[in-house]
Amino acid sequence: MRLADVAERLGATLDCPEQGDRPVLGVAPLETATATDISFLANPRYTALLQSTEAAAVFVRPDFQGEARCPLLRVPHPYLAFAKCIEWFYPQPKPAAKIHPTAILGTDVVLGAEVTIGAYTVIGDRVRIGDRTVIDSHCTLYDDVVVGADCRIYSHCALRERVRLGDRVILQNSVVLGSDGFGYVPLPDGRHYKIPQVGTVVIGNDVEIGAGTTIDRATLGETTIAQGTKIDNLTMVAHNCAIGENSILCAQVGLAGSTRIGNQVVLAGQVGVAGHLTIGDRTVVSAKSGISSSVPPDSRMGGIPAMDQALYLKASAALRQLPQLLKRVRKLEAKVGE
C-alpha cells in the first residue's frame, strides 16, 4: 500500500502530498518503526519521538502543532487509525469453514452457515452455533449451549450446560463459562452442604474474555456479562454477578457472588470486589484495590479497603511518613509532658 492509499482509506490528511507514493509495508511503535512502517502519536508524552522516528509516516490529531522528521497523517483518532492499519497489514488467516472429522456433535445440534469446528471438539445435544463462528480444537460445549454468529472460541474452552453467548464474542484459550457457583449451607457439625447451582451464564454481543478466566453459573437465574465488556486473563466472576456494558475487567480481578458492576466501569488488575455490592457506572478502581461496600456512579476508588482515589493517594504517601510521625509524636509528648 502507498501512503496516499492509507490516507484515503482512513480519511486522513497527508501533510506532504508529494510523499504519497511512499510504500507502507507494516506498522510499528515510534521507537522501532522502520522506513516502511506507519506509526502513531496519541499520547503527547511521546511527541519528542517524532524527531527521531524512522517511520514512513505518523498518525497525529488534526490540530497537532509539533515538528516531525517524517510525513504526518492527520486523523481524528490516531490510535484507532493505527489499530485499523494493523488489521490491514497483518491480516489474521481465517480457518477454512469446516467441521473437523474428529469433532463430535450431539443430537439435534443446529449449525449456522460456514461454521468451523476444530479437532476433537465435543458439542453436546441441542447446541446451537451461529453463522461463521469458529471453535478451535479441544473445546467442550455441554448440552443446550447457544453460541451466536461470528464468535471466536480458542482451544480448551469449556461452556457448561445452557450457557448462552451473543454475537462476535471472543473467548481466548481455556476459558470456563458456567462452572458451579461456590455455594454451601454451613451445617451445625461444621460440614458444608452443596447448594445445587442450576442457573447459567449469559454473555452479550462483542464481549471478549481472556485466557484462563472462569465465570460461574448462577445458583438460580443467570450470571450476566452485558455487551461490549472486555475481561482479561485469569479473572474470576462468581455466581449471580451482573456486569454492565462496555466495562473493563483487567487480569486477575475477582468478583464475589451477586455483585453488580455498572456500565463503562474499569477494574484494574488484581482488584477484588466483595459480594452483593453495586459498583456504579463509569467507576474506575485502581489496581489491587479491595472494594468492600457499594460505590456510586463516576467514583474513583483505591486501596484496601477502597476509599476515594484522591484520599487513597494522600493516605499512601502519608503512610511512608508514619514511622517518622510516631517519633515526632513521642517527642511532642515528652515536651508537652514537661
Add this chain to the structure above:
Amino acid sequence: MRLADVAERLGATLDCPEQGDRPVLGVAPLETATATDISFLANPRYTALLQSTEAAAVFVRPDFQGEARCPLLRVPHPYLAFAKCIEWFYPQPKPAAKIHPTAILGTDVVLGAEVTIGAYTVIGDRVRIGDRTVIDSHCTLYDDVVVGADCRIYSHCALRERVRLGDRVILQNSVVLGSDGFGYVPLPDGRHYKIPQVGTVVIGNDVEIGAGTTIDRATLGETTIAQGTKIDNLTMVAHNCAIGENSILCAQVGLAGSTRIGNQVVLAGQVGVAGHLTIGDRTVVSAKSGISSSVPPDSRMGGIPAMDQALYLKASAALRQLPQLLKRVRKLEAKVGE
C-alpha cells in the same frame, strides 16, 4: 409438588394448613419469587421482604415472629431446606453410565460399576476409578491415579501421576492436581536447579475444587486436602501444603509451600499465606489479606501483613485520617516549638 408435600418431606410446619394444596413449581429468592416459587428467610436483614414477596411460601426458623403476606414453613434450618428444594425442583440430569468409544484406557485400569467416561478422555495405566464416578470429556488421568466412588470430574481436568481422590469429590472444569511444585536450588551463578517433585496430591472425601484451581504435588510425600474442604476457582495450593477438614478457600487464594491450614478455617477471596506457616482451626481471614506468620486457632485476621481483625478495622479506618493527622502534628509542633 404441593406445599403440604414440601412441608412433609422437610418436616416443616406450615402455619396455614388450609394452603397446603397450593402448587409449588420452583425455587427463588424473596425478591424474584413468583406465586409458584418457594423461598427462604435465613438472614433477619431481609425480614421486610416478607411483606412484599410474591412467593408461594417462605421457609423461616421455628421461632420466627414477624408478619408475612404468604404462608410460612417453619424449619430448624431454612437455608438447608431451600437447598434441598433446589435439588428436588431442578434435578440435574445424570449422564448415562458408559465409556465413550473415544476414551482411551491404559493397561490394568480398574473401573467400578456404572462409571461414565466422556469423549476423548485419556486414562493412564493402572488407574482405578470407583463406582458411579462421572468423568467428562477432555480429561487426562496420568498413570496410577486413584479416584473414589461417586466423584464428578468436569471437562479439561488434569490429574497427574499417582494423585488420589476420595469419594464424592467434585472437580470443576480445568482443575490441575499434581503439577510439579515450584522448587529450585539457587546456584552460585544465578541459575536455578530444578528439584524433582516426586511426591503427590491426596484429596479427601467430599472435597470440591473450583474451576482452574491448581494444586501442586509434594516434593517428597503428599500435598493433602482433608475431607469436606471446599476450594473455589483459580486458587493455588503449593507443594507440601496440608489443608484440614471442612475448610473454605475462596477464589484466587494462594498458599505458599509447606503451609498447614487447620479444620474449619475460612480464607476469603485473594488471601495469600506465606510458606511453612500453621493456621489454627476455625481461623477466619478477611479478603485480600496476607498472612506472614503462624496464627493460633480461632483467630480473626485481616490486612497485609495480617493482624487481628479488630485492630485491622481500626487501623484501616485510621489510615483515612492519616493525611489530616500529619497536618495536625505539624500544627502541634509549631505551637509547642513556640
Add this chain to the structure above:
Amino acid sequence: MRLADVAERLGATLDCPEQGDRPVLGVAPLETATATDISFLANPRYTALLQSTEAAAVFVRPDFQGEARCPLLRVPHPYLAFAKCIEWFYPQPKPAAKIHPTAILGTDVVLGAEVTIGAYTVIGDRVRIGDRTVIDSHCTLYDDVVVGADCRIYSHCALRERVRLGDRVILQNSVVLGSDGFGYVPLPDGRHYKIPQVGTVVIGNDVEIGAGTTIDRATLGETTIAQGTKIDNLTMVAHNCAIGENSILCAQVGLAGSTRIGNQVVLAGQVGVAGHLTIGDRTVVSAKSGISSSVPPDSRMGGIPAMDQALYLKASAALRQLPQLLKRVRKLEAKVGE
C-alpha cells in the same frame, strides 16, 4: 546405593567412613527421614534436628561444626546434593518416544529424533519440534509454533500461532502461551475497538512455566521470557512484557503490558506490576506488593504501592499503632490547646 557410593558420586566427604556400607534407599526431610533415607541441612535454623533425625546420613556444608546422631556428608552445596539424590532415588519414568496414533499433525510438520506426542494432541501446520521433546495429551500447538529440544509439555497446554520455545523448556499442565493481548482503542461512544494482536511469545532455554499460567502475545513484536527464568502457577504476563534471565515469578503474580523485568529478579506470590515499567536486575519484591513505578537494580520493595522494603516493614509495624496514635494526638491537642 551405599552411603559411600552417594559420597563418591557427589564428591562428598563422609565423616565416618566405617559407615560407608550403610544402605540408602530414599530421601527425606530431617523430621521424617527413616534409617535408610538421606537428608540435608542447608538452613542453620534446623541444626537442632540433627540430634533427633533418624536419617542414614545428612548433607552439611564442609565447615559445619555441630553434633549429629548420624553420619555427615560434607559437600559445598548440601541442598543441591539433596536435589540430585532425589533424581537418583526417584527416577521419573520417561515415556517411550512415540507419536500416539490419535495425535493429529498438520502439513509440513518437522519432528526431531525421539519425539513423544500424546493422545489427542493437535499439531498445526509447519510446526517444528526438537529432539527428545515430550508433549502430553490434549495439547494444541497452533500453526508455525517452534519447540526446541528436550522440552516437556504437560497436558492441556495451548501454544498459539508462531510461539517459539527454546530447549529444555518445561510447561506444566494447562499453560496458555500466545493468547491475545488485552488491547483496545476506547471509542467516543464508550465501546472498545479491539487492536489485533499480531505479535507472538518467545521463551528462552531452561524456562519453566507453572500450571494455568497465561502469557499473552505482543501486539506487534514479541513478549519474551529469557533463559533460566521460572514462573509459578496462575501467573499472568501481559502483552509486550520482557522478562530477563534467571528470574523467579511466584504464583499468581500479574504483570501489566510492556513491563520489563531484569535478570535474577524475584517477584513473590501475588505481586502486581503496572504497565510500561522497568524493574532492575536482582530486585526482590515481597509477596502481595504492587509496583507502580520503575525500580533500579538491587532494590528490595514491599507494600501497595511498593516502597523500599525496610521502610515498608517499619510503616507496617507503625500502622498497628495508628489507632492509638490518633488518640495520643487528640490528647496532645487538648493539652496544647489549653
